[in-house]
Amino acid sequence: MEFNRQNTRKVLGIVAFGVLLYWGLQNLSSLSDFFRFLVGLAAPFLIGACIAFILNVPLRLIERWVLRPNPKSKKPQLWKEKLRRPASIVLTLLAVIGLLAIAMFLIVPELGNSLAMLKNSIPGFIKQAEQWITAISVRMPEIAGWLTKLELDWNQIGQTVLGFVQNGAGNLLNSTISVAASIFSGVFTFFLGFVFSIYLLMQKEKLARQCKKLLYAFFPSTVADRTISILTLSNRTFSSFLTGQCTEAVILGMLFFAVMSLFRFPYALMISVLVAVTALIPIFGAFIGCAVGAFVILIINPMQAFWFVVMFIILQQIEGNLIYPRVVGNSVGLPSLWVLVAVTVGGSTMGVVGMLIFIPLCSVLYTLLRETVGRRLAQRRISPEKWNGEQTPEEE
Known part of the structure; x- marks a missing residue:
């Protein structure tokens, strides 16, 4: 192989890739932490891109009918072109929020009524369970005798339950704090992603042109x-x-x-x-x-x-x-x-x-x-x- 400049670059690139691959295999935990850190930084932008992609589907349908230019008009109406995209985005958001609100309005109240009915039916269920246990005791007296002879250390059981409650209260407090922090972080990330998605939808044609220019410039x-x-x-x-x-x-x-x-x-x-x-x-x-x-x-x-x-x-x-x-x-x-x-x-x-x-x-x-x-x-x-x-x- 002739060692000219182009071949030298290829060899150096292969050697560098091999060194990086060897280092990555030797430090998988550090590499995974680094990628997790990068994903955390890029999470708002990834979420925003997903939101923008989903909203773009109804946006294109709405945009065809909102402030359409009059084909018979000889003068271009610039104010319509400027307002067309913002008005379409607002209508898209209202349509999505309206559909979600209607679905929640139909589902949540009925689920609440069902849970209320379930709460009212619990005493009857307990009585039926007691009657069922009594009937089994009558039909199978050996089970009733076994329960009578069963010796339980209630003091030990009480201490165990008390210790479990005390430990569980501390764990519950820590879990509540961590869950609250995770919820706040998730809401904040979603809000940033939502704002980023609006910017993407407002300038999607310009961003597409810039990405194409980058591709043709470097490849x-x-x-x-x-x-x-x-x-x-x-x-x-x-x-x-x-x-x-x-x-x-x-x-x-x-x-x-x-x-x-x-x-x-x-x-x-x-x-x-x-x-x-x-x-x-x-x-x-x-x-x-x-x-x-x-x-x-x-x-x-x-x-x-x-x-x-x-x-x-x-x-x-x-x-x-x-x-x-x-x-x-x-x-x-x-x-x-x-x-x-x-x-x-x-x-x-x-x-x-x-x-x-x-x-x-x-x-x-x-x-x-x-x-x-x-x-x-x-x-x-x-x-x-x-x-x-x-x-x-x-x-x-």
Whole structure:
């Protein structure tokens, strides 16, 4: 190998990478602490970017109808152009806050009433438990005799309970302080992220132009073009996924409301809204709504709670196998099978966040892989009959 300037730089770069890799493997704890520190610093900006991305989906729809320029007007109305983005952002925030307020207004009062009914039913439950214990004692006298002969050191039990309460009070105080500090830190981080998201939405076109200028300034044109193409595909896929997920949640909520109203289940509107909200978590989120809904109905009528669970299982099968893969899968361009795989893998690795991220991420990877495979097959001049099953190698 000729040792010119370019090759020398490559060798030095490989050596430097090897040294850094060796140091990182020897100091994994320090490296993890450093990355955790960086993530903590960047948390408000990451949260702001996520908020801006989510709000950008309804913002684009609203912006098409707010203060649109008159195509028949010959003079450009600059005041409309200046007010169009701020007015659209305000309307988007009002729409999101309004939807959340309506959902909470429908769900929280009914849950409060259900908990109040549960509190009132506790004395009756205790009496039933006492009658049940008495009946068992009559039917099985050996158990009653064993309880009578059971010797308990009540002083020791009292001292143990007192020590547990004293230690628990101190731990509870420390836990309360740490939880309060964490809540304050989380609220402050979210507030900074929210402010940052507003700035991103106000100047998103300018930021996009600046990022493109940086790419073309420091990378070859082919690399910059490919990077912009992948980012555009990712933006389109994630936006379509959010739209499809919200559409699927609305469809599922309306389906639950129609069936529950038809069979006269109690709290049909509240439970339907709860199922629609929790259905924003892909595939498995509606089970949370099912658990809360079954608990609420159980307090009123246990038999109806059983039939509600049966109804939920049937509707969940329809939604999981027909509605969700077609609505969300079509919106992101991902086949139904890979939607289920993405949800399963994402949920097992990153929980709820993984479910939300892995579907559009797998869609982007699926599209890139499909383009690469198609291009390589075209370069190698492979006949379509070979993968369509119309011609086998033995027949050639």
